[in-house]
Amino acid sequence: MNASNQASVNRQIWLVSRPAAEPSHDNFRLVQTPLEPLAPGQVRVRNHYLSVDPYMRGHAFIGLLKGRNSGKQLVKLV
DSSP, X not given: OOHHHHTTEEEEEEEOSXXXXXXXXXXXXXXXXXXXXXXXXXXXXXXXXXXXXXXXXXXXXXXXXXXXXXXXXXXXXX
């Protein structure tokens, strides 16, 4: 994926199954979707770091059922 494609694609790492022990690549999936145009007053950010803290383990299964589960992020306006 080149730099111009990266700017127009939203990349997400999805937890698709709860690990029985140590997580493996099979528990995750890379999902890429096109970015929608910004509406007036909106901004776009690029996430550089995402915390995955131990307390989130208990929320992992809930995230599988309800969709998104996120930690604290360090972002940059793009």
